[in-house]
Amino acid sequence: MASVFTRNKEGGGHAIRRNPYATVALLVLTFLVWIFLVFPVVWILIGSVRTSETLFSTTSFDFTLDHYKTIFRAGFGRFIANSLFVCLIAVVISTVISVMASYVFSRKRFRGKRWLFGSVILGQMFPWIILVTPLFVLFAKIGFLNSYIGLIASYVAISIPFSVYLLVGYLESVPRELDEAATMDGCTQFQTLWTIVFPVMLPGVVATATYSFLLMWTEFLFALAFLTRTNLKTMPLGLVQFFGEQNVDWGAVMAASAVTTLPALMIFLPLQSKLAGGLTAGAVKG
Amino acid sequence: MNVEAHDRRFIVLMLAPIFLFLVFFYGYPTALNLYYSLTDLSLLGMKEGGTYVGLEHYADLLTSKDFYRTLWNTLFWLTGVSVVIRLVLGLGLALLLNSATLKRYRLTTISRLLLLVPWATPPIVAVVVWRWLLDGRQGMINKFLMNIGVIDEPVAFLANVNTVWPALITIIVWNTLPLVTLTFLAGLQSVPDELHEAAEMDGAGPIHRFFHVTLPHLMPSIVIMGLLLVFWTFNNFIYVWLATGAGPGLFTNVLATDIYIKGFVDFHLGYSSAVGMVMAGIMAIFGVIYFRLVALREFKDVL
Numbered sequence: 001m002a003s004v005f006t007r008n009k010e011g012g013g014h015a016i017r018r019n020p021y022a023t024v025a026l027l028v029l030t031f032l033v034w035i036f037l038v039f040p041v042v043w044i045l046i047g048s049v050r051t052s053e054t055l056f057s058t059t060s061f062d063f064t065l066d067h068y069k070t071i072f073r074a075g076f077g078r079f080i081a082n083s084l085f086v087c088l089i090a091v092v093i094s095t096v097i098s099v100m101a102s103y104v105f106s107r108k109r110f111r112g113k114r115w116l117f118g119s120v121i122l123g124q125m126f127p128w129i130i131l132v133t134p135l136f137v138l139f140a141k142i143g144f145l146n147s148y149i150g151l152i153a154s155y156v157a158i159s160i161p162f163s164v165y166l167l168v169g170y171l172e173s174v175p176r177e178l179d180e181a182a183t184m185d186g187c188t189q190f191q192t193l194w195t196i197v198f199p200v201m202l203p204g205v206v207a208t209a210t211y212s213f214l215l216m217w218t219e220f221l222f223a224l225a226f227l228t229r230t231n232l233k234t235m236p237l238g239l240v241q242f243f244g245e246q247n248v249d250w251g252a253v254m255a256a257s258a259v260t261t262l263p264a265l266m267i268f269l270p271l272q273s274k275l276a277g278g279l280t281a282g283a284v285k286g
Numbered sequence: 287m288n289v290e291a292h293d294r295r296f297i298v299l300m301l302a303p304i305f306l307f308l309v310f311f312y313g314y315p316t317a318l319n320l321y322y323s324l325t326d327l328s329l330l331g332m333k334e335g336g337t338y339v340g341l342e343h344y345a346d347l348l349t350s351k352d353f354y355r356t357l358w359n360t361l362f363w364l365t366g367v368s369v370v371i372r373l374v375l376g377l378g379l380a381l382l383l384n385s386a387t388l389k390r391y392r393l394t395t396i397s398r399l400l401l402l403v404p405w406a407t408p409p410i411v412a413v414v415v416w417r418w419l420l421d422g423r424q425g426m427i428n429k430f431l432m433n434i435g436v437i438d439e440p441v442a443f444l445a446n447v448n449t450v451w452p453a454l455i456t457i458i459v460w461n462t463l464p465l466v467t468l469t470f471l472a473g474l475q476s477v478p479d480e481l482h483e484a485a486e487m488d489g490a491g492p493i494h495r496f497f498h499v500t501l502p503h504l505m506p507s508i509v510i511m512g513l514l515l516v517f518w519t520f521n522n523f524i525y526v527w528l529a530t531g532a533g534p535g536l537f538t539n540v541l542a543t544d545i546y547i548k549g550f551v552d553f554h555l556g557y558s559s560a561v562g563m564v565m566a567g568i569m570a571i572f573g574v575i576y577f578r579l580v581a582l583r584e585f586k587d588v589l
Binding site: 043044119120126129132138140158189217 | 293294296297300301303304305307308310311312314315316318319322332379382385387388391393397399400401402403404405406407408409410411412414415416418419424426460464514516517520521523524528541542545546549550555558559562563565566569572573576577581584585587588589
């Protein structure tokens, strides 16, 4: 029933102008875009379950789960666990301290604020690669190499600027009267933030945490520089390890790729509507 | 601006963690990097440290042909071309997804869902699968192009100087176009219907409406998205490094990979740090543009 309604409604004034060729062209274009978007990932999934003998064949296809067995025997499960451990801790720390700072940036006036807030959001364009050498030297001195403390702290550091940028943008849409009412009711500022404002800004917090997680989940450079012991390595390093210079075990690479992509996709599906709009929401409202 | 004492304590407590991270992970390493860039520090002689060489590395950089090519690769190919392509395609795709035709055939939702697939794919995986697709011997794209007769000989897309940049940019576009598209789509859906209706009453055609109603409304989103893409792409290391290793030869070398090669392959940390400072300097220029153009307006109540 609903479809009849929409069709009638939209059909109205435009029906005369509708060009059948244009419609067909648009539909074909849409279809081609779909193929471009999805084909590589479908190719990963197909490649991950084909036997090495039929992997490059255009005619035959033999199903196998051997590639998945191979990567987990090679310790890929450990890499995933390591990555999850590092990323989850870093996301929590980064998000909590970003919420704290964003609240103060959004609600308080104090000397040096323009300077401090400016520095934080300009951190977004900071080339992290120049941190690798100095941090490597520093971590070597204080024993943070091959330790997750250094890696987690680095991940928190690189995700702070974007998190604060998103959260302050979000907080600007939360009415200040809310805090004022809470303060009138006798809440301390700390209580106001965590029990009154935080629940209201939760959608923004979730979106921010997701961006942070994805940034860390695929981070390669710091992990490469700071972790050399195999049992500590994170998943991106584990993936690249199947990807030798000379001979590439494509089946294993595809299985590892599938396992790497799945968690990210599972986070994305339920959150997608919240993620995209928030990025420039602050700009559009004004 | 007189704040009460407990208010001040609250502000300091809330900002302390982020301030410490700024100092220890941005300020201090940058200062150290600047110092290294003035020495001949080697990765093999970290314990002894380096000798002070003044601005020698910077003088070398400014007279090196290779460095200018790396700079050109970074600014033109990696950043310029790929950002413009993504903004144009992102806008086009957003208009397509927002079109009455797609809505009529109920294809909007599924298109949005399919957009999530490349977006959720980690950049490393994106590079890996495209390397396979573009491979000269076993690549699907070569087989397809040969079957339909477009090419006679397989092309090693990522190893051929004529195709390597377009191939690299294809990987980057595939991976990051969805975010651009969905951002613009959100912008398009916030254009008030009355604006379009009013323009239509005045006799404005679709093209006129696009340039005078839709585009001005989207402009803030386009500017922010463009700048964010510039930051993310200019500073990116793994697309180029994992797809081509800066090759063939050093044909696709960019600033980020140059830092890595000079520092961790050639062990020349002093020189590599100087490249890093140039990179930070260029980003600082973009930073000023961003601050003036976007931040001051977007955060006018905050700043």
